[in-house]
Amino acid sequence: MRWRSKRLPTLLVGGSLLAVVLGLGTVATAADPGSSTSAGTHTGHTMAVSNQASADDPDGDGYIPAVPQVTGVTPSTATPPPRYHKEFQANCSVTHTAPDDPIVYPRQPGKSHDHTFMGNRTTNAGSTTASLYGGNTTCLAPADASAYWMPSLYKGDTKILPVGPQVIYYKSGITDYTSVRPFPKGLRYVVGDPMQSAQQFRSHKGFVEGWECGDSFFNVDFPTSCPSRPDVQLNIRFQAPSCWDGKYLDTPDHKSHMAYPVVKPGTNDNMCPASHPVAVPMIEFKMAFPVNGDMSQVRLASGRGYSFHYDFFNAWEERTLKALVDSCIVGGFQCDARGYDLYHPERRAVLNADYRLP
Known part of the structure; x- marks a missing residue:
């Protein structure tokens, strides 16, 4: 029998007309994304969709239970010895682009806006845990067959793809980094x-520095211009929630099973909320797009710069992910994609x- 809790409604959240001063003098004027004046720029990805049946979700209700569920976990309030870094990297290159989204629009090819995919080479609208797991990947670690994707970026009608391995951090989002455990498969x-x-x-809560290029930082929309130099690219960093409910691998809104950490009362420490007690790695996209100069024609397939979002579908080989999480995050080190900390060469x-994995 399928276990489920009370379902949460899926909401579309729009904003009002506003002009926000962003970063160093950059101004973005935003119409309500839900209004008729801008709806066309978001066609094909609204987050309020009905799921179709798939191998992972046979009844198509959007709830995919974890098997087994993680129960009996209490959010950690411990404060371990301070460590500045608790992370490792998944360096993954672009594989392809397509108007597919196997999370939001499973088994509905061509229904989404265009996405740029990294990691697993086979990701498409029909991807499932079984089809991704053990697959060919552009990530440096062959054990990482996960799928990562984001809206494609354009300059005019030219699609701009990140070049080379992109930095996808796996970090601790909570103060007690020793309580972080690997993602469940799927x-x-x-x-x-x-x-x-x-x-x-x-x-x-996932906003880090927004869009940046050259000396311009904290831009919510694309800067109007970037220095026209070979070493200048458009960058963004954005962090994912790192607390899991332990019950579902996915929910109809693709978010309710995850939560961002909360502040422990009376402290500056971050901990998971009681509703989502299981601490998992905090993913942070750090993307670099080879575009500069006049940025007036730069856009995302989903719309303006502030429509940026991304998707993650875990298909790591379990032993390898656990080894990296335990050594680098739980261990409190700053690791590269091999799980090596340059500042601690004594550690293999x-x-x-x-x-x-040896």
């Missing part, structure tokens, strides 16, 4: 919302020269 979620307003994007890398 966990998936969406970070951000293509329908969010500029102000909602800026105030999002977790993975060998081929990025495989």
Whole structure:
């Protein structure tokens, strides 16, 4: 029998007309993304969709239970010895682009706006845990067959793709980094919302530095221009929620099973909320797009710069992910994609020269 809790309604959140001063003099004027004046820029990805049946979700209700569920967990309030870094990297290159989204529009090819995919080479609208797991990947670690994707970026009608391995951090989002455990196989979620307003994007808990290029930082929309130099790219960093409810691998809104940490009362410490007690790695996209100069024609397939969002579908080989999480996050080190900390050369890398677990 399928276990489920009370379902949460899926809402489309729009903003009002606003002009926000962003970063160093950059101004973005945003119409309500839900209004008729801007709805066309978001066609094909609204976050309020009915799920179709798939191998992972046979009844198509959007609830995919974890098997087994993680129960009996209490959010950790411990404060371990301070460590500045608790992370490792998944360096993954672009594989392809397509108007597909196997989380929001499963088995509905061509229904989404265009996405740029990284990691698993086979990701498409019909992707499931079984089809991704053990698959070919562009990530440096062959064990990471996960699928990562985001809206494609354009300059005019030219699609701009990130070049080379992109940095996808796996970090601790809570103070007690020793309580972080690996993602369950098949966990998936969406970070951000293509329908969010500029102000909602800026105030999002995953917002780090927004769009940046050259000396311009904290931009909610694309800067109007970037220095025309070979070393200048358009960058963004955005963090995912890192607390899981332990019950579902996905929910109808693709978000309710995940939550951002909360502040422990009376402290500056971050901990998971009681509703989502299981601490998992905090993913942070750090994307770099080779575009600069006049940025007036730069846009996302989902709309303005503040419509940025991304998707994650876990298909790591379990032993390798656990080894990296335990050594680098739980261990409190700053690791690269091999699980090696340059500042602690006395520690051996977790993975060998081929990025495989010995």
